[in-house]
Amino acid sequence: MKKAKAVPAKSQGVIIIVSAPSGAGKTTLIKRLMQAFPDMRLSVSYTTRPPRVGEVPGKDYHFVDVERFRRMRARGEFAEWAKVHGRFYGTPRRPLERSVRGGCDVLLDIDVQGSRKIKGGYPDAVSVFLLPPSLRELERRLSERKTDGKEVIRQRLDNAKRELGEIARYDYYVLNLKIGDALDALKAIVVAERHRVSRVQRWKPLSP
Amino acid sequence: MKKAKAVPAKSQGVIIIVSAPSGAGKTTLIKRLMQAFPDMRLSVSYTTRPPRVGEVPGKDYHFVDVERFRRMRARGEFAEWAKVHGRFYGTPRRPLERSVRGGCDVLLDIDVQGSRKIKGGYPDAVSVFLLPPSLRELERRLSERKTDGKEVIRQRLDNAKRELGEIARYDYYVLNLKIGDALDALKAIVVAERHRVSRVQRWKPLSP
Numbered sequence: 497m498k499k500a501k502a503v504p505a506k507s508q509g510v511i512i513i514v515s516a517p518s519g520a521g522k523t524t525l526i527k528r529l530m531q532a533f534p535d536m537r538l539s540v541s542y543t544t545r546p547p548r549v550g551e552v553p554g555k556d557y558h559f560v561d562v563e564r565f566r567r568m569r570a571r572g573e574f575a576e577w578a579k580v581h582g583r584f585y586g587t588p589r590r591p592l593e594r595s596v597r598g599g600c601d602v603l604l605d606i607d608v609q610g611s612r613k614i615k616g617g618y619p620d621a622v623s624v625f626l627l628p629p630s631l632r633e634l635e636r637r638l639s640e641r642k643t644d645g646k647e648v649i650r651q652r653l654d655n656a657k658r659e660l661g662e663i664a665r666y667d668y669y670v671l672n673l674k675i676g677d678a679l680d681a682l683k684a685i686v687v688a689e690r691h692r693v694s695r696v697q698r699w700k701p702l703s704p
Numbered sequence: 705m706k707k708a709k710a711v712p713a714k715s716q717g718v719i720i721i722v723s724a725p726s727g728a729g730k731t732t733l734i735k736r737l738m739q740a741f742p743d744m745r746l747s748v749s750y751t752t753r754p755p756r757v758g759e760v761p762g763k764d765y766h767f768v769d770v771e772r773f774r775r776m777r778a779r780g781e782f783a784e785w786a787k788v789h790g791r792f793y794g795t796p797r798r799p800l801e802r803s804v805r806g807g808c809d810v811l812l813d814i815d816v817q818g819s820r821k822i823k824g825g826y827p828d829a830v831s832v833f834l835l836p837p838s839l840r841e842l843e844r845r846l847s848e849r850k851t852d853g854k855e856v857i858r859q860r861l862d863n864a865k866r867e868l869g870e871i872a873r874y875d876y877y878v879l880n881l882k883i884g885d886a887l888d889a890l891k892a893i894v895v896a897e898r899h900r901v902s903r904v905q906r907w908k909p910l911s912p
Contacts, residue, residue: 502835502868504877625901627710630911660710660910668899669712681899688896691876691889693833702868703838 505700509596510689511618513604513611514682516626517656519637521672525626526605528679533686536601539592542568545583558588576606576613581651587614601686608662615665622689624682625666628656629673714906717804718897719826721812721819722890724834725864727845729880733834734813736887741894744809747800750776753791766796784814784821789859795822809894816870823873830897832890833874836864837881 516522530538542558544565553559560568565584569577575593577586587604595602596618604614604621611623628634634656638649663669668685672678689695724730738746750766752773761767768776773792777785783801785794795812803810804826812822812829819831836842842864846857871877876893880886897903 502871503879624899628910632912663710663901663907666901668896669901669904670899671711681895684892684895685899687889687892688876691832691878691893693871693874693877696877699871702836704840 502702503700504696504698506696506698507599507690508620508695508697509598509600509602510686510692510695511592511596511602511604511614511621512686512689513606513614513621513623514626515607515611515623515659515666516672517628517634517659518652519634519656520626520628521637521675521678522605522626524675525672525678525682526603528675529603529682529686532679532683533601536603536686537591537595539587539602539604541606542574542586542588543583545585575617576610578607578609578613580607581648585610601690608659608665612665620695622668622685623666624668624670624685625663626678627660627663627669627671629671631657710910711908712904712906713908714904715807715898716828716903716905717806717808717810718894718900718903719800719804719810719812719822719829720894720897721814721822721829721831722834723815723819723831723867723874724880725836725842725867726860727842727864728834728836729845729883729886730813730834732883733880733886733890734811736883737811737890737894740887740891741809744811744894745799745803747795747810747812749814750782750794750796751791753789753793783825784818786815786817786821788815789856793818809898816867816873820873828903830876830893831874832876832878832893833871834886835868835871835877835879837879839865 514522514526530536540554540558542560542565544560544562547553547559551557562584565586568574569586573589574586575589577584587606592602614621615623635653638652670678670681722730722734738744748762748766750768750773752768752770755761755767759765773794776782777794781797782794783797785792795814800810822829823831843861846860878886878889
C-alpha cells in the first residue's frame, strides 16, 4: 500500500490583497489585523509622492524620486506599479516572493488596478474588498482628515464610486459596519486560506 | 456616474463537504460546528444499512430498504449516492438545493467519492478534509468503538490510508490534533466562504 502523505510539511505563505475606497477604514483594519497576526508581513510600497505628516519612511512607504522609481521599474523590481493622482506607487517584488516562499503571509494594501496586476502574476493571491458602511460616512471620514482639499475629496469620492463597481473582480468582500466584525471576517479569511490544500508544497506521511 | 452596487442583498448558502477517514474525529467536530452555527443545516443522508444503537431515524440517517433507495435514485432524487461496504448511501437533492437558494449553509458529511460527485454537480461547494493526528490514534479510536469487529477495523484502516491519498482533490485540510483548534479552523473556513463575492446573487447600492 502506498504511503499516505497526509501532514502538511511545507506551505507557501498567502498573499492577501486588501483594497478599499479611501475612507472605508482600511488603515485601521490592517493595523488591527497585523496586531492579531504578528507573523504576517505588510508589504511596504515605493512611492514618488512626498511623505505626509507622521509618515515614517521605510514603514509607511519607501519614498523615492521619479528617477529612482523609473530605474527600479525598468529592472522589473516591481510586482505591480501604478500611477494614481499623478504619483507613482509600486510593490517591490523581492520581499514579497521571499516571504511567500518562506511560508510567511504578506499583506498588500493596494488599489483595484494593483490587485488586478498582482492576481495576474500570482494567481494564488487572495483579494479582499473592504466596503464602507455608506457614502455619507465615506465623505465624513474623508473630510475629517483635513489633509486634503475639497477638490481632492470630491475626486476621491468619485474614485470610490468607480472602484465599488470593480468588486466582482475580488475573491472576498468585507462590509465595514463595525470594525470588530470586519476584523473577525478578515481574520477568518486569512485562517481559511492558510488551510488551502493547494498551498501545501510538501506533505509528509502520517506518523504511525 | 453609474450607481455603485456595493452591499450584498442576497447571497447563496455555502455547501460545505467534510470528509475524513473514520476515527479522525469527524462526528464530534461536526456536532460542535453545528452548535457554533445554529443557522447551518446538516444534510441527512439516506442509507440502506440498519441503524446502529442510539441512532435516530431522520436525524442521523433516513433508513430505507434497498427497493426504496433504488426508486429514489431512479427518479434523480440524490445529489450523490454511493455503495460503501456493501450498503447504499445517498444525499437527497431537494433539501440541499432549497437551503442553498434560501441563503442557508448546508454541511455534508460524506466520503471521498461523494465529495467528488457533489463538486461535479455544485462547483461552488467547498470541500474540507479532516486529518487524524496519527495512524495509531486512528486505530485506537476505531477499536474503542466496540461496534466493529477486528476485520471491519482493519478494512476501515486500509480505507483511511487510501482516502488520505485523495486529499489533493479537496479545497481545504484541517489537522485534528486538538479538537478546539480544528473547530476554529473549520469555523474560519465557513466564515470566509460566506464572504465570497461569487456567492452574492444581488447587490444593492451603497446608501447615500
